[in-house]
Structures are given as C-alpha cells and as structure tokens.
Amino acid sequence: MITLEIKNTVAYVTLFRAEKQNALNFIMFKQLAKVIKQLKKNKSIRAVIIQGSGEHFCSGLDVASVMKSPVDMFKLLFKWLPGNCNLAQQVVLGWQSLSVPVFAVIQGNCFGGGLQIALGADYRIAHPDTLLAIMEARWGLCPDMGANVILPSLLKRDDAQWLASHAEPISAYKAHEIGLVTLLSDNPHDACQSMITTLLERSPDALAAIKRVTQQSYHTPKRRILAKETFSQIRLIINPNTKKAIAKAKGNDTIKYQNPKHW
Secondary structure (H helix, E strand, O other), X not given: OEEEEEEOOEEEEEEOOXXXXXXXXXXXXXXXXXXXXXXXXXXXXXXXEEEEOOOOOEOOEOHHHHHOOHHHHHHHHOOOOOOOOOHXXXXXXXXXXXXXXXXXXXXXEEEHHHHHHHHHOOEEEEOOOOEEEOOHHHHOOOOOOOHHHHHHHOOOHHHHHHHHHHOOOEEHHHHHHHOOOOEEOOOHHHHHHHHHHHHHOOOHHHHHXXXXXXXXXXXXXXXXXXXXXXXXXXXXXXXXXXHHHHHHHOOOOHHHOOOOOOO
C-alpha cells in the first residue's frame, strides 16, 4: 500500500490506496516506517517526494479499520519510553530525520493523519482545490502523530489550536495564508520538480547542514511533547465521551466537504 521508486536520485513515496482516498490502516503505518528507514540508509538520494495515488493525498486514519483491532491500536501507540516516538509518530517525524529535503505534493483531501504526514515534510506544495484538516477532534481524539512538535514553527498558537479544535477542512488558500502550506500551484508536481532542480545545484552537505541548523533554531521540547501526545490520546481512547464522538462522526462522510468554513 506504500510504494517507493527512485528516479534520478529523487525518491518517490506514494500512498497507494486510492479507492479509500489513501486512508491509513495499520499496514500502511508499518510500511511507511520501513520506507523511512530504507531512505535513511540510502546515501545516493538527493530529495524525497511524498504523494498520494489518485485524486487525493490522504483522507486520514481509517478509524474503523484500526480500532477494529485493539492489538493494532496498542502497537500504534506503544513506546518503550514516554519521550520516544511510537509508530504513529515515526511516520511523521521520521521525514525530519532524513538529511535530504522532503516534499509533500498535496491534492484533493488532506485530512487528519494525512495532514500530519505532510507536516513531517520540509515543504508542502498544494493544488488550490486542496482541502486540509486536522480531524482527530471529530472522533473525540487529539492529534498524536508528532504534529505538535512541528506546528509551533509554522503557525501562531491560536491558529494551531483552532485548526485542531474545530476539526473542519480549510481551503488551500487559507492554509497558505496561515503557513500550513509552502506553495500553491495548479500543477504541484511540476512546481515541486522545479524546486528540486534548484536544490540539486547545491551541495548535498550544505543542504543537510541547513536542514539541521534550521530544525535547531525552531527547537521545541520534542520528548516532552511526544509523551504528552500519547498519554493524552490513551486517556481519550478510554473516555466515554470518545465513544459518543466516534458514533456521531460515523454518520458524517468527510468526502462531502466542498465549501470549507471560514474562521
């Protein structure tokens, strides 16, 4: 369900579940983590592109699939130490550990876990018709995939909190305005390739150093945030209000969103 193809030193990672809008199931989490490890060992690549197959980037977590198996949910959230990354957080923050620039090419729906994966990239190139949302609150949950480590470097605190709290899609234009998206383009793949062409003219060592220094300059207490994300999610999962929120959300189809609400 995740494919990896390397062309001319550029790695293309594709979420390949178009019939489900590339919604994330447990297998995809495992495969994404495996791909990140492979890329980390590959010293020949110069850039990475994350993309979705079909019309959408990713509609988020396949909640019905994942929550059907308590064992899979446990494996997603389990970590040896509170500040470590669990599997759900690895597929977001893992892109940050790569020494090469990572791009997310986004179109269609980019919701929940899909948006958090895109946040793990260094750059997000979106089609103007893209809809973006942090959806966890609709299910009575909180974002717990590591996005809270990255968002402080992108958004103002009130924008980040409102985005996660109202759980409604916003337009690509609004996302660009608040800093969630790097660039809007009618042809995001071409725009991404143009940026990569520019970077390929630079020293890979310089780009790696710039990425690390930039990350440090926007440093947040990563281990504390990761621990707080996971503990908060576990408490919510066993909360009666979460069951009510899930039952309510099941009656709504996220595909229906066409006119995002303004804030």
